[in-house]
Amino acid sequence: MAVATQSLEELCINSIRFLAVDAVEKAKSGHPGLPMGAAPMAFVLWDRFLRFNPKNPKWFNRDRFILSAGHGSMLQYALLYLYGYDSVTIEDIKQFRQWESKTPGHPENFMTAGVEVTTGPLGQGIANGVGLAIAEAHLAAKYNKPDTKLVDHYTYVILGDGCNMEGVSGEACSFAGHLGLGKLIALYDDNHISIDGSTDVAFTEDVSKRFEAYGWHVQHVQDGNTDLEAIAKAIEAAKAVTDKPSFIKVTTTIGYGSPNKANTAGVHGAALGGDEVALTRKNLGWEHEPFVVPQDILNHTGKAVERGAGYEADWNKAYADYKAKYPQEAAEFERYIGGKLPDGWDKVLPTYTAEDKALPTRKHSETCLNKLAAVLPELIGGSADLTHSNLTEIKGKGDFQKGQYQNPNIHFGVREHGMGAICNGIALHDSGLIPYGATFLIFTDYMRASIRLSALSQAGVIWVMTHDSIGQGEDGPTHQPIETLASLRAIPNLTVIRPADGNETSGAYKVAIERAKHNAPTLLAFTRQNVPNLAGTSLEHVAKGGYTVVDSDGTPELILIGTGSELSLAVTAAEKLTAEGKKVRVVSLPAWDLFEAQDAAYRESVLPKAVTKRLAVEAASSFGWHKYVGTEGDVVSIDRFGASAPGGVCLEKFGFSVDNVLAKAKKLLG
């Protein structure tokens, strides 16, 4: 194939292929196969359809593009480079997969402008795409007017076989079909190869039929390697279907162009090797040195800069008109996309005294959510089919359903993992929405990959988790978290808060909302059962992660540390010990990482090194607690699985009683 016979479009596609091939070759690491096969569909999409402004990657009304098959990251980096983003230069491409480069192994939104979400863990990207499409639909329903479509963009996703095998994608896509998200368009790189070889060894289902079953509009491009017009027609047709998401199966050849490795697993995740690269160059008629893209190609793709500036200018003009006509909506919209909170928003959070009625903290959570929703209409979310257990409904507002996208209450169904990835997508729409997702605390296990990604990819989500201990009761050990708090506290960048009562619940929401606006997730753990409101708790102090609730007269002999429902046990035990003449301090430690973030002097003031007799009380695993109780302290904990019985019985049997706390405390006091 000589260069002369190739169209400019073919040359553009080959430039994508060879940027990928050569970057992987230089790094001696990476995945050339997907970019080589998916370059045609990606080129058609970016060149003819995708609306973006490369010089302002955050332009609000851009189409969103997700490479769900994130291992093919060089596809995305090549596109960002060719289409004029400043975030990826040719030098960056040469630094593919190197320390602190803008071109890491998988697309990372926090490293590279133009990357919308972090992909790589398979199936997450397409599920994030459902979240982006939900965010678009919601904002469009709220802000668009008959004369102005302020919010009006598509979400495009390229996904592969791996994404389609993962359950998380199935959950999210079933839900997208239910919601009829017409502006979500997925291109499935159907290349029949995964790491273990042909998909025939494990994956022979009829994927298109499955998406039809989900209620998607489904098409098939038979020759995704060369039939650019068929790809374009399919995307046109997908855009024309407005009441269903679209799934376009595009059959391709992985490693297209490599004479000996195309259509094999060998080209999936390893460099081609020098000889094969040379053969591939010859085969595709690509005579340029590595990392050299001819100017005529750059001239063509570079037109995106002017085009993009035009898109944004048009939108800015439309927005100016909108603002003039609809100042109130515009003010709210600007606050949203500016990531601002309204003045005094936190004044709605209630405080309590010890005389107030004992309630479950999940009930306090419901109160906070509803009071906040009145001043923060950017709250949108719901539960994975436990709405009335998690108490996450925003009352008086409707359900987010097909044709009712303006409403904030999302029924995710029994799809925890999909919910997680969808919430991440909503947050990373970057439009000020604050998504929340709820289930029982134990079922964070089902969605842990998404929770981790919220922390890694700086998605400002609030995870609302109820039934946070063996106090859950009769459902038994399958439903009772033990190690769950520890496993979540260990995740970097995720603040886990387990409030003790009404005041701390309000404080937890204050932290969570502020963190969300700063693109950081927070996980809140609430009780199923009643807890008393305590005299010493504080809304404000939750932000410090730990603080003294009850203090002794002078240096304490013993420090009792509690969280959540067990703080009241510590307080009551301390009262009894104090009555016996002991000097006892009680520390509430609802958020470990926030406490660690305080300066040493503050931490010392709460947990003085000199006081080595320390007893922690938490109805969960002791794992991790020795950091606070030290080698001389002790923990009232549960280091086995729970049991089916009424919650109060479980707590009592497993030692979460004042008597047992007193006994352990006295043992420590000697």
Next chain:
Amino acid sequence: MAVATQSLEELCINSIRFLAVDAVEKAKSGHPGLPMGAAPMAFVLWDRFLRFNPKNPKWFNRDRFILSAGHGSMLQYALLYLYGYDSVTIEDIKQFRQWESKTPGHPENFMTAGVEVTTGPLGQGIANGVGLAIAEAHLAAKYNKPDTKLVDHYTYVILGDGCNMEGVSGEACSFAGHLGLGKLIALYDDNHISIDGSTDVAFTEDVSKRFEAYGWHVQHVQDGNTDLEAIAKAIEAAKAVTDKPSFIKVTTTIGYGSPNKANTAGVHGAALGGDEVALTRKNLGWEHEPFVVPQDILNHTGKAVERGAGYEADWNKAYADYKAKYPQEAAEFERYIGGKLPDGWDKVLPTYTAEDKALPTRKHSETCLNKLAAVLPELIGGSADLTHSNLTEIKGKGDFQKGQYQNPNIHFGVREHGMGAICNGIALHDSGLIPYGATFLIFTDYMRASIRLSALSQAGVIWVMTHDSIGQGEDGPTHQPIETLASLRAIPNLTVIRPADGNETSGAYKVAIERAKHNAPTLLAFTRQNVPNLAGTSLEHVAKGGYTVVDSDGTPELILIGTGSELSLAVTAAEKLTAEGKKVRVVSLPAWDLFEAQDAAYRESVLPKAVTKRLAVEAASSFGWHKYVGTEGDVVSIDRFGASAPGGVCLEKFGFSVDNVLAKAKKLLG
């Protein structure tokens, strides 16, 4: 509806319904709706099809029954009681959901004989069913002879809307379709209600069409409430299809019989209340007191005892003939189902000296797996599409595929969660098979719910996890575990082993195999990168969880503690410090829980309390390490997400170097 007009079968079905209604009412907790709606299909299945021996619930060739919708546990307890199991008496039913009862909130195989797997976390049961069917197909292919079907049973599953929404069920069912598991028959209780109300709020896909897309044989029973013959015919038809798993959608009414609550979410998960119970009794013509089942019903269902004894006697006779004809196969089969290991099996595990070549521990793992497979043909498993990264292939043996069920190498596809639940099912087939499932360590996040269930439900699985740190390298933070080890170590009953070299890898497999035969899971964490073989490591000592690798002359001033790839850093640092005249001990701590299980004297001998200067080195989160380093110690750890760069660069940049260990050690020494 008067009793007189009801057939005996209808009475049996009503007895199931009212055992559920009354038990939930007494407990004031539980889920009456599913048992009331699914009682007809369950009755037809148990009464006409299911082959079991109630007086020997572990009879090998029994049909397996799984209630995947585990919240409907009273359905299963009612059946166990009516059909003559000793494990559930009427007194046990009265103790539903009470402390230490045989009738916990969700079915627990370790509490109640006759329960095959632990369900409740939705979607797991049907995926376990795929594992049971794989085990059956595998053993049948290995042991059956033209004249004797030694292994020949069905796996029946009742699942609900919740199970069908969960991604894990989709993964496993797609795989079951691929494998053509003809003896797996799933009955879908299609009742249109989940906790949030009508499934119309979240779940409107065409489930049957989806199962067709997976390659299942699909049927629909339109009236699952009363049309017993239609249910029976569908099960007959399902059994007749031998090359595909069968999915029978059975449309029912949740809470059938309750005049005011049937077909509402109100009957899903709460007691009906006294008035409604009375109305339901009247409506269904059930005049008996709570927990009273008329003798004619018990007489009918009780026939299962004789029937079951007959099944087992027939099988025993066939087995005696088989044993006479095929003594070699019978000996192996008996060893399997007896849970025994062959004498001297562990002698195949290799040991190494410091002169042996540095290799990744995943490579040592491959060696162990292959050497073990030669003496333990009960090993069966594979990877979630990372076979040649995890190095989990048993070489020279074929792939487990449709028509090749005798082979041990399973290609799970990119379905970690499904793999997890399938492995649990294989283990809980209770036939001596040792399943293993592999992926990158980070992707335990995708399958954590299944890993937890392996620990809870006593499933002897080996979880083979490779690429166990930032040493993973270029794939970057999405693929690099940080908090993962901590989060897994926190799970009760799960032994996590991170071996340092060849000897410790052999020791890890020795522990894992023995644990598997004792129905306990083990998770092994292996490096991607080379590690040296160390002089002081020991195969045998891994079982102690921690031991001294390098000791000082006299009481140490400092103890360095390492695991996995970082143990060699500790050893090298200790050599340098010793050369400088310091007294330094190095402790290897590959398995925390095994170390905790040692007596106090042993633990003190390894980590003497008096030595407070302790430095741990692990390329992972510090979370949990303070238990071992105490308040005066330190940890060389990584408490942020990783980065994309070559593995060696990552390790060096994040401080996993001899120099940094030395620097921290010297700081501690003062």
